[in-house]
Amino acid sequence: MSARLTGDETALWKAAARVLDANWTGTSTAASPGLYPHQWSWDSAFIGLGLARHRRDRAEAELLSLFRGQWADGMLPHIVFNTSLARHAFFPGPELWRSERHPAAPRGVHTSGLTQPPLHALTALRLHACATDGESSRAFLARLYPLLTAQHHYFAQARDLASSGLIAICHPWESGLDNSPAWDRPLAALQLPPTAYAPAQRAHTLPTGEDYDRYVRLVALMRDAGNHPGYLRDEHPFAVEDPLVNAIYLASTHALAEIAALVGADPAPHRDRAQHVHEALLDRLWDPETGCFRARDLRADHLLPIITVGAFGPLLDPDLPAPKVRSLVDLLLSARFAGAAGYPVPTCDIQAPAFDRGGYWRGPTWVSTNWLVWYGAVGHGLPVVADLVYGSTMRLVRQSGFREFFDPFDGTGRGSHDYAWSAALILDLLG
Numbered sequence: 108m109s110a111r112l113t114g115d116e117t118a119l120w121k122a123a124a125r126v127l128d129a130n131w132t133g134t135s136t137a138a139s140p141g142l143y144p145h146q147w148s149w150d151s152a153f154i155g156l157g158l159a160r161h162r163r164d165r166a167e168a169e170l171l172s173l174f175r176g177q178w179a180d181g182m183l184p185h186i187v188f189n190t191s192l193a194r195h196a197f198f199p200g201p202e203l204w205r206s207e208r209h210p211a212a213p214r215g216v217h218t219s220g221l222t223q224p225p226l227h228a229l230t231a232l233r234l235h236a237c238a239t240d241g242e243s244s245r246a247f248l249a250r251l252y253p254l255l256t257a258q259h260h261y262f263a264q265a266r267d268l269a270s271s272g273l274i275a276i277c278h279p280w281e282s283g284l285d286n287s288p289a290w291d292r293p294l295a296a297l298q299l300p301p302t303a304y305a306p307a308q309r310a311h312t313l314p315t316g317e318d319y320d321r322y323v324r325l326v327a328l329m330r331d332a333g334n335h336p337g338y339l340r341d342e343h344p345f346a347v348e349d350p351l352v353n354a355i356y357l358a359s360t361h362a363l364a365e366i367a368a369l370v371g372a373d374p375a376p377h378r379d380r381a382q383h384v385h386e387a388l389l390d391r392l393w394d395p396e397t398g399c400f401r402a403r404d405l406r407a408d409h410l411l412p413i414i415t416v417g418a419f420g421p422l423l424d425p426d427l428p429a430p431k432v433r434s435l436v437d438l439l440l441s442a443r444f445a446g447a448a449g450y451p452v453p454t455c456d457i458q459a460p461a462f463d464r465g466g467y468w469r470g471p472t473w474v475s476t477n478w479l480v481w482y483g484a485v486g487h488g489l490p491v492v493a494d495l496v497y498g499s500t501m502r503l504v505r506q507s508g509f510r511e512f513f514d515p516f517d518g519t520g521r522g523s524h525d526y527a528w529s530a531a532l533i534l535d536l537l538g
């Protein structure tokens with residue numbers, strides 16, 4: 108804990124650390140004790156940022172525990188199941204994924220068959236930046252570097268579906284923003300027979316019904332095709348290039364180049380890749396009409412109409428040209444986002460018909476997306492945006508606790524309590 112914190116900040120810091128301690132399972136952190144008892148991929152990356160400030164040993168263990176689930180092709184799954192829990196502690200559990208039947212999946216651990224935004228290299232580098240023992244930190248990076256490289260290699264080999272330089276998500280869950288209105292169109296276009304899994308099997312109430320059915324069907328399609336890259340490229344019905352996922356991928360690719368240099372490996376291939384992703388982001392996802400980034404549906408080959416918090420993801424690109432940064436800031440401060448929300452940043456354009464202030468990823472403010480916008484704003488030297496998002500995030504957790512998500516107008520907490528990344532990212536923000 109930093110010595111310059113005020114009394115109030117110290118209390119908040121301690122409360123956040125208590126949540127991380129309570130969610131610690133011995134080897135990793137439960138995303139949320141009741142609702143999400145297993146280890147989620149991008150949750151762990153966010154949690155690692157907080158643990159770096161609190162329990163460095165646990166931050167390292169957290170990442171290593173997650174990478175236990177890495178597949179032989181480099182795919183880092185979005186869930187690594189805690190096998191000591193009852194089989195039905197969470198739906199969909201290992202019985203849907205059946206990872207044990209896939210030749211590339213690791214033995215002795217059950218995982219999902221999807222992935223999530225690759226924030227991990229960025230976390231690893233930030234962990235190094237906070238380290239007090241440089242030598243042991245470098246040794247940890249050297250251990251992680253081949254695993255991170257394999258993760259990035261998987262994306263480049265198996266998920267650059269349009270050979271554009273950008274990576275595609277093949278399931279809404281891979282975006283991390285599960286029921287974002289951005290996915291409404293590609294989901295509605297799916298021609299899928301009904302599934303055997305009723306949404307009632309799930310404790311979580313959002314999202315429900317037909318959408319949930321589609322999520323499960325998409326999982327089954329990928330699983331039954333053995334996640335084969337050729338199938339994903341040519342046949343799988345859901346394939347989207349998302350600006351937030353790609354911006355995280357880009358930021359982590361830059362981090363990987365820095366890690367390579369620190370551990371005596373060659374950073375050049377990572378730098379080349381980063382340049383390629385940067386160019387493709389601008390070429391393929393920038394929409395001059397709305398002055399922001401939008402997701403591209405690869406099956407319909409057009410930009411999706413809805414503007415979400417993902418539009419601001421490319422602030423994570425250190426080379427984003429100044430006029431584009433300006434345009435994103437104007438949109439962020441407008442009545443479509445921060446200008447009309449007491450507690451920004453809402454996850455969907457407030458003026459969009461699909462906006463829903465209580466609807467999970469359809470409007471509420473989340474600490475994770477706020478952290479990403481804040482981090483991007485700091486990187487571009489945008490104190491107005493950075494301070495606005497920092498202040499809003501602090502007010503949210505002070506008022507409502509470490510909830511899963513929040514009403515963007517009045518800050519009411521929603522979803523689960525003691526949500527790990529909400530606590531972890533407060534530790535990182537407090538520094």
Ligand code: 2M8
Binds near residue numbers: 280285311
């Ligand atoms: C939510 O996603 C999972 C599916 O992976 C779910 O709803 O079951 C999302 O908020 C996702 O971003 C997050 O990683 C996960 C665990 O916190 O929950």
